[in-house]
Amino acid sequence: MRKKYLSALLFGALLFASAGTFTSCKDYDDDINNLQEQIDKVAADLSDLAELVKNSGKGVTSVTFDEETGVLTVVTDGQTATYTVKTSATGSVNVEIKNGHLFVDGVDKGEVSGSKVTVVDGVLNIDGEPAGLEVGSKVVIAKGNGVYQLTVDGETIELPMAAASISYIDVINGDKQMNALYDINKTDVEYGPEGNKKTLKAGLYTTLDRDLKIVVNPKSADASIFTFSLKNSENVDTELKFKPAKEYKGALFANETRATSANSIWVLENDYTRYDNVNLDDIRTNLYLKFKANDGPAYALTLEAANDAVTINTPYNLGAELRQMKSGVVGAFGGQYKYINEWNVPENWVVNDGDESAVYDYWLTLEQSPLNLQRAKMYGVEISEDGHSFRFTKEAGIGNSIEFVYNYILVNGTVYQGQTGDNQGARFTASFSQETAEIASKVFEDLIKPFDAEKITKPEQLLTPCNSTWKCATAFAMTQKYDYASFYDGLSDDQKLVWNSAVSEGYLYFDLIGGEGDNNAEGDNWSLLNNIRYSIDNTKKEITLQFLVDENAFDNFTLNNAYALEVFAKDPIANNIVASLKFPFELQQPTMDIVTRDGNFSEWTTEGDNNEEVLLSYGAYKNNTMYLPLFESFKAWTKDYTNYDANAQYYTLMNPGFDESTLFLGKQCGEFVSLDNNLQYTSVWQDWNTFAEANMMKDQKGNEVEKSIMVQSAYKHYGVYPEDLFTNGTKNQFKLVFASLLNHSTLKMAEGSETLTAAAGTNVVFISNEDLNFLTPKDGKFFLFDDLDANGEVVTRAELNELSFNEAQRPFASEDMIAWSAKDKKGETKHNIQSATFEGSYWVIDKQTGDRTFNLPAPDATNIKLYNVPACPVVKDTKHDYTAADVVKGHEGGIAIQLPTSIEDQQEIEFTLTVKDALGFTNNVKFVVKKIK
Numbered sequence: 001m002r003k004k005y006l007s008a009l010l011f012g013a014l015l016f017a018s019a020g021t022f023t024s025c026k027d028y029d030d031d032i033n034n035l036q037e038q039i040d041k042v043a044a045d046l047s048d049l050a051e052l053v054k055n056s057g058k059g060v061t062s063v064t065f066d067e068e069t070g071v072l073t074v075v076t077d078g079q080t081a082t083y084t085v086k087t088s089a090t091g092s093v094n095v096e097i098k099n100g101h102l103f104v105d106g107v108d109k110g111e112v113s114g115s116k117v118t119v120v121d122g123v124l125n126i127d128g129e130p131a132g133l134e135v136g137s138k139v140v141i142a143k144g145n146g147v148y149q150l151t152v153d154g155e156t157i158e159l160p161m162a163a164a165s166i167s168y169i170d171v172i173n174g175d176k177q178m179n180a181l182y183d184i185n186k187t188d189v190e191y192g193p194e195g196n197k198k199t200l201k202a203g204l205y206t207t208l209d210r211d212l213k214i215v216v217n218p219k220s221a222d223a224s225i226f227t228f229s230l231k232n233s234e235n236v237d238t239e240l241k242f243k244p245a246k247e248y249k250g251a252l253f254a255n256e257t258r259a260t261s262a263n264s265i266w267v268l269e270n271d272y273t274r275y276d277n278v279n280l281d282d283i284r285t286n287l288y289l290k291f292k293a294n295d296g297p298a299y300a301l302t303l304e305a306a307n308d309a310v311t312i313n314t315p316y317n318l319g320a321e322l323r324q325m326k327s328g329v330v331g332a333f334g335g336q337y338k339y340i341n342e343w344n345v346p347e348n349w350v351v352n353d354g355d356e357s358a359v360y361d362y363w364l365t366l367e368q369s370p371l372n373l374q375r376a377k378m379y380g381v382e383i384s385e386d387g388h389s390f391r392f393t394k395e396a397g398i399g400n401s402i403e404f405v406y407n408y409i410l411v412n413g414t415v416y417q418g419q420t421g422d423n424q425g426a427r428f429t430a431s432f433s434q435e436t437a438e439i440a441s442k443v444f445e446d447l448i449k450p451f452d453a454e455k456i457t458k459p460e461q462l463l464t465p466c467n468s469t470w471k472c473a474t475a476f477a478m479t480q481k482y483d484y485a486s487f488y489d490g491l492s493d494d495q496k497l498v499w500n501s502a503v504s505e506g507y508l509y510f511d512l513i514g515g516e517g518d519n520n521a522e523g524d525n526w527s528l529l530n531n532i533r534y535s536i537d538n539t540k541k542e543i544t545l546q547f548l549v550d551e552n553a554f555d556n557f558t559l560n561n562a563y564a565l566e567v568f569a570k571d572p573i574a575n576n577i578v579a580s581l582k583f584p585f586e587l588q589q590p591t592m593d594i595v596t597r598d599g600n601f602s603e604w605t606t607e608g609d610n611n612e613e614v615l616l617s618y619g620a621y622k623n624n625t626m627y628l629p630l631f632e633s634f635k636a637w638t639k640d641y642t643n644y645d646a647n648a649q650y651y652t653l654m655n656p657g658f659d660e661s662t663l664f665l666g667k668q669c670g671e672f673v674s675l676d677n678n679l680q681y682t683s684v685w686q687d688w689n690t691f692a693e694a695n696m697m698k699d700q701k702g703n704e705v706e707k708s709i710m711v712q713s714a715y716k717h718y719g720v721y722p723e724d725l726f727t728n729g730t731k732n733q734f735k736l737v738f739a740s741l742l743n744h745s746t747l748k749m750a751e752g753s754e755t756l757t758a759a760a761g762t763n764v765v766f767i768s769n770e771d772l773n774f775l776t777p778k779d780g781k782f783f784l785f786d787d788l789d790a791n792g793e794v795v796t797r798a799e800l801n802e803l804s805f806n807e808a809q810r811p812f813a814s815e816d817m818i819a820w821s822a823k824d825k826k827g828e829t830k831h832n833i834q835s836a837t838f839e840g841s842y843w844v845i846d847k848q849t850g851d852r853t854f855n856l857p858a859p860d861a862t863n864i865k866l867y868n869v870p871a872c873p874v875v876k877d878t879k880h881d882y883t884a885a886d887v888v889k890g891h892e893g894g895i896a897i898q899l900p901t902s903i904e905d906q907q908e909i910e911f912t913l914t915v916k917d918a919l920g921f922t923n924n925v926k927f928v929v930k931k932i933k
Helices: 011-016 029-040 280-291 370-379 485-489 493-505 525-531 646-650 797-801
Strands: 021-024 062-066 071-076 079-084 095-098 101-104 107-111 117-120 123-126 129-134 139-143 147-152 155-160 168-171 177-185 189-191 198-200 203-208 212-217 227-232 246-249 252-254 265-268 273-275 301-306 311-313 319-324 330-332 335-337 350-352 359-366 381-383 390-392 400-410 426-432 440-443 447-450 475-483 509-514 532-537 542-550 563-570 577-588 602-607 612-618 620-622 625-627 637-639 651-654 691-693 696-698 704-706 708-717 733-739 746-749 755-758 764-767 772-775 818-824 833-836 843-845 852-854 864-869 894-898 908-916 922-931
Touching: 168 301, 168 311, 177 280, 198 359, 203 280, 212 301, 280 319, 330 400, 359 370, 359 381, 370 381, 370 400, 440 485, 475 577, 493 563, 493 577, 509 525, 525 532, 525 542, 542 577, 646 651, 646 708, 704 733, 746 922, 755 764, 818 833
Parallel strands: 177 319, 330 426, 335 426, 440 577, 447 577, 612 733, 755 922, 833 864
Antiparallel strands: 021 079, 062 071, 071 079, 095 101, 101 107, 117 123, 123 129, 139 147, 147 155, 168 212, 177 203, 189 198, 203 273, 212 265, 227 301, 246 252, 246 265, 301 311, 330 350, 359 400, 381 390, 400 426, 475 542, 509 563, 532 542, 563 577, 602 612, 620 625, 625 691, 651 708, 696 704, 708 733, 746 772, 764 894, 818 908, 843 852, 864 894, 908 922
């Protein structure tokens, strides 16, 4: 039996290569024609297709077979492919395995142990073994976990469903460092409401301390058909369980038959894993080793999604530490419940002073006082069979309330229930406040985006003013506009009257719900309403919301948590809500606006096994002191070097060292400084406020290296939301190197000049800038000699280098900073080098052409001689004093090397030219000179 995953677009043609035609709902004619040309080149036999099959990444939406016409239809990605199946069969058999039983054309044929259905030689096979059922050579379409399985004439292929095609997955919870919790129940415990008792079996239970929020692509993917697991970097399953994925809609959850998520975001609710109470010490040890190497660091974790068609993982950026659950007492608070016959759960009104996951299950009961029971009957109060939810069914409940008891059992088996004894349940009051009148409502699409806010610099930028206690002097705001025209058009005349009156009179009501974490647990959503400003244009039917963050505010929104702002209008007479707008939102980590960047004389890089981040700053230096242009290494301005970014005040750096000769951003060691006002720009390099004296230091091996300091960093967006900087290696730290430009430059000979030949007789070779390929670390070319411009005028070396750097700021290679050495290339014999003066009389001018050359004295017997040849400009000679030509040509500057007579023919001499800068750092280039007679 041959199984293959085939491209969803090509599989039919690959399988049958018969009379296939393509039709499309869109204008894809060219693409379809091209695809048909590919199909015509493919053989029909599946065995020929092994090298041709590739996963297109687009799953199949449906597969159908018409047994009367023999037409197989495949729909994928909005296109329909139709094929005529060549088979002797007159009908088809639909076969599937469900709940461990084999069904043929819907008839249960009994229990089976396998899971894969194929047809081989007309006989039905299960997992490759004959099942004793003849079905003939027919088309079999089976639907598995994320795949379509097709069998035609004994050949089997599997195609991933469109909903099972996930190409990307990531966890978007704010804090990715979690806790894996465990606790032990020593004996079986019965619990729950009368008539629906359950048993918490003895055992050790584990679970994650939170639900996971995930994002998947493509948007059409159905995460509910995947099994999720957390695995460590050794690919070992941590055995932490999750319930099936549920679509996430901000503050709301929706259970749909076709569970594609409207925003590609899903929630995995944590579940419990139970281990028998046998060898508990070994179980705990094995659990610890799933999260941490023995006496080693914690493992990085990945979330894996898998089904029969696809397996995909998040990055290894999750982590969890195993610890025992903290069991606490649960408290419940009263809440408002608004709608008759609507089932309600009390989860938004329950708090736990231990781990939330320590509560294994709960059930509700009525508070048992006679008056409360009488009211419950009057209001038609009902509790669901499982005890998890309640409702009121009679209008008599409107404006009244009922007391409930929240009973619960902890993972360790402790039961809290009833109203007597030591372990009582938590009592709370439910108020039924809403009339049964129909409410017009609209829920806007989730606003899930980075909290990218702008500084409020003047009061009129706020949609509504700040109050007297919160001046909003340090506030930032993100504005979002919504169109509610379709909502308004759907209102009745009476509802429009109420809405218009509420808008014009300013009588709209606001409520903020949701928000996990501290704000929600402390009941602080009322104060967070101060962080939302609004304006309504009832003519344009637009509402504008302004989300504020302020380091001096009483509260700020927590990131990566789901909130929903509800705006509603009440009938002032009946005091009931008639219209409601709901704005779900989730504010994510703001975009990093202050970033590092490479400058003209700086570059960011990494070093070492941990990829520690390093800033190489090629400063200007004088008198053994180097000044760094740090202003070019950070983008801290909205306009370069004039207006600081409003967040620059919250981006702080510190040199924690103790070297008093070093000044960092104008401050001594051990003091945090903010980028605003301290990251100063000036064109006068001696005024740069980061410098160090004595630019060399000793490394651990005693070698002289460039001076460096470790710089610590801290950053909070808007002074509120922290963000790690320099995350490679040690977080929030980078190494600042007072770097020598020459030390990091590349010195090479130009191509073709690696080996030079001395002129016969004179033994001379001349080297100019054209023979050198010297590059700074910023890929700027630099020069060693004076040269000529296009007009034949002399250009000094300093002028040539000005395009890459200023020699006055970074001096190098003066006469005492250049050293030469020479030895035999094929041996260690060294040769003596002497400097010789180049005399003006050495110049030779051709009287016919005006060419300028030079003629040096005879070579020495044993010493190599070096002549510094100056650059000479073009000289006009219209009177022909020197030549018949009109000009005497110029000559570039360089070095003339003259070999001694003792050097043999074809003997290769290796020269090393060493260049030094004013800081003492050196660099060199090697080349070969040989003599030919």
